[in-house]
Amino acid sequence: MKDETEASVITGIERQKRNKKRYNVYVDEEYTCSVHEDILIKNRLLKGEQIDAQRLKQALEEDERHEAYLKAIRFVAVRPRSVQEVKMKLKDLGYEADLIDWTVGRLLEQKYLDDADFAKLWTEQRIQYQRKGRNAVRYELAQKGLSRDEISNALSAVDTEEEMEGALIVGRKKWKTVSGERMDRKRKTMAFLLRRGYTSSLVNDVMRRLSDEELENEE
Template identity: 50%
Template sequence: MERNGRQEESIITMVELQKKNKHRFNIYLNEEFAFAVHEDIMIKHHLFKGTSIDSARIIDILQEEEQHSAYLASLRYLGRGPRSEKEVRRKLKEKGYDGESADKAVDKLKQQQYIDDHAFAKQWADHRVHFGRKGRNFVRQELASKGLGKDEISQAMQGIDEEAEYEGALTLGSKKWRSVSGTELDKKRKTMAYLLRRGYVQGVVNRVIRQVSEETLEDSTFEL
């Protein structure tokens, strides 16, 4: 409210700690509840009892509060596991934060290296190959779905340990081969299709098929 061209100021008459959130405070102006802020915003803007505050400053504080809230929500999301920038932005949008608040939060997180798409892509690819036993084609599709760019995906693919990828494919291929019935041709066809669905490239699949076929032949020869 303005009076004679000047912003009318209100007085903070009470600052109340919220019962369900020990980091948020209710701010009362002229004996009435006005808004709530995180303790970081309260301290930064000196929102203490007796402080005078005008409507323009309140607007600025509430905008900063929204941006700070988006930042904290992003940290909680990242705390559950590494995320790409696109995943963080998607989560913030789902929670109702506006574009400016999301931009501010993401920029701060990138400066602090909590968001690093290059590092995330490499970490994700390594984990999926070593522990998820997925081939590079599958990993590439996953990274694309997470919003990673061509450069990040390309670097992640180049960093994949080819021997680890093969060992994972061999473990899966051997197990599949033993579980499949039928002729050797049936076993080859079904095992090959299975590995291709797991995202392994044709070269890796062919190498696995040769290996399990040779092992089967050696076992048959030994039995004779």
């Protein structure tokens, strides 16, 4: 490739065998770079076209942004993600902070990311289907970068009866499997429920229900 003041010629465009969406670009008979087909078309990188160093640099910068965006899209397509999760993923992939901010900003504009919605979905899934308590959910959301207000709003929508029912389901299962004297079984079951993130007041209510159920069964 010649210096920035001299134009070179694109002498070859070759589709990659492993990634059909990317093309190798040859300038002055030498391999120079590879770009996504969208960038190839947008920048008119055609065989026989003249190109200088500045134009090539611009195309490569656009290609890097495009690749970061596509990788982020694939990441959020698996399941809803928080903003922090996407930032950490892109950082792990080796992208610089400016490019990460640009990519996240684009995803926010396109509504692929929304931490408030993410918090509500995560809370619902963990409490309804994973049988976790609100303390566990609060910790998990904080680890994923959610603000206190976002976490508080999500937890305020939790149906207390639904959370209680989940605690009873896992509590009954644990109660039936633990061994020992009654007080020892109670202690183990309470510890189990607390580890799952249920509040102490809810755990006490659950234990009263379980004790009452056992007494009824003994009669």
